[in-house]
Amino acid sequence: GNSVTQMEGPVTLSEEAFLTINCTYTATGYPSLFWYVQYPGEGLQLLLKATKADDKGSNKGFEATYRKETTSFHLEKGSVQVSDSAVYFCALTGQAGTALIFGKGTTLSVSS
Amino acid sequence: NAGVTQTPKFQVLKTGQSMTLQCAQDMNHEYMSWYRQDPGMGLRLIHYSVGAGITDQGEVPNGYNVSRSTTEDFPLRLLSAAPSQTSVYFCASRDDRGYGYTFGSGTRLTVV
Numbered sequence: 001g002n003s004v005t006q007m008e009g010p011v012t013l014s015e016e017a018f019l020t021i022n023c024t025y026t027a028t029g030y031p032s033l034f035w036y037v038q039y040p041g042e043g044l045q046l047l048l049k050a051t052k053a054d055d056k057g058s059n060k061g062f063e064a065t066y067r068k069e070t071t072s073f074h075l076e077k078g079s080v081q082v083s084d085s086a087v088y089f090c091a092l093t094g095q096a097g098t099a100l101i102f103g104k105g106t107t108l109s110v111s112s
Numbered sequence: 113n114a115g116v117t118q119t120p121k122f123q124v125l126k127t128g129q130s131m132t133l134q135c136a137q138d139m140n141h142e143y144m145s146w147y148r149q150d151p152g153m154g155l156r157l158i159h160y161s162v163g164a165g166i167t168d169q170g171e172v173p174n175g176y177n178v179s180r181s182t183t184e185d186f187p188l189r190l191l192s193a194a195p196s197q198t199s200v201y202f203c204a205s206r207d208d209r210g211y212g213y214t215f216g217s218g219t220r221l222t223v224v
Contacts, residue, residue, distance in 0.1 A: 034213075042217065043218050046213065099157050100204070102147075103154055104154040
């Protein structure tokens with residue numbers, strides 16, 4: 001079945017550091033890939049998405065590229081801010097666009 | 113504002129009690145789903161619905177019932193609450209293209 005594996009946290013960085021959160025997936029066909037963010041005490045917000053191989057999703061300085069050859073969708077940001085502190089979830093939907101399958105989440109803590 | 117509305121935001125139940133978590137969306141989305149979020153587990157799918165009158169089980173359906181009598185509403189019922197159901201519950205709906213998932217703000221349930 002479909003599954004998502006993302007690096008375990010917590011990830012602790014200083015402000016302006018470079019961020020990478022690894023995400024790999026297992027899926028049949030051509031899934032769509034997502035990164036969601038959850039700020040403390042809130043629900044999930046879509047951060048970015050990619051729907052086909054080699055697509056790059058980007059938003060708020062975050063980027064991720066759909067790599068079919070390595071079945072990966074790593075999240076990157078060149079310079080993190082304290083306000084980026086949150087839990088980040090990698091997710092996919094199958095080709096039929098049914099349920100979102102989530103990774104276990106990675107907690108990011110950024111200090112000034 | 114358009115979106116997914118969940119009520120209540122917080123609830124404490126005693127073991128064996130029943131309750132219904134409410135979820136409503138005003139975006140005319142056919143697809144709706146319920147997830148539970150537990151520490152270190154990410155979000156796991158409980159039940160989902162692809163339209164009024166149609167529901168199906170997700171990854172962790174035991175102990176939960178759902179029905180979908182209208183497009184707008186998708187309530188989740190706990191018939192006999194157990195401490196293992198202590199969790200944060202999220203409802204989500206999805207647009208017809210299959211990519212735009214919108215999440216509610218969650219219900220934090222504690223079963224004592």
